[in-house]
Amino acid sequence: MVLRKSGRIWLLAISLSLSLSLLTGCTGTFSLKKPQKPVQVVYRFDDHRWLELKGFNCQGELWFVDKNRGIRSQIWSQFYRIFTKPYINASERYIAVPGWDMTGAMSVSRDYGQTWQTSRAYGDEDDGSNKPVYNKIKSLTVVNDQGFLLTNQGHIYMSSLPFDDPRLEPGGPGIDYTITFRGREIAHHINAGDPGIGGNSSTWGLNYVDPRILHKLTWQYYTNFQNLPDKVPEVKNYRGWTQMQCDLNAGL
Known part of the structure; x- marks a missing residue:
């Protein structure tokens, strides 16, 4: 048996x-x-620079590619979702990459896409918040190495002019300024290398500020936050896409 x-x-x-x-x-x-994760170009800056998304359902890793300079750098390691509003990035040295459900924070490169940092936004919205929520963002424009985040209410969050204040560089004299408090003028000094708000003194392009509140911040004394534009500059001869694109069914 x-x-x-x-x-x-x-x-x-x-x-x-x-x-x-x-x-x-x-x-x-x-x-x-297991099926291989699809890779698709979700944004083109021009004929030699673009963003690649690797993942299903338009979510995953995000990479920047500059074919001419031989750059391939990772911006997000996972969970990136594309920005669905109008987006123009006409600068090469300075790149700002927004994402879905952002509140003013973006991935920013100041060296042609080789390295990436996170930006911050400072403002005073009508709803009492200090950052623009995603559903109130109208567009992002990057031109002349400066970023302009426009809201539906017409508020503009802009990065500084593309240089650091030389007075705050190592060995610099710092910045002297006075404030008036209860009728008295009080002297203040910003030391060279003072970290200030949002990082060290070398922060051009990392902090997006609504000019309506600039008078409340010490950045008003920095040369790269003076003489800022009062509107989003016009972009001419742009060769890239004006909006991110993604196929939800890719790889399925």
């Missing part, structure tokens, strides 16, 4: 193995391998 039972099990195993072999041989579709 044991031998016959073992024999039947052995024959059944052979039969199942042959069936699977025939199935895979005939159809070529039976596989236990």
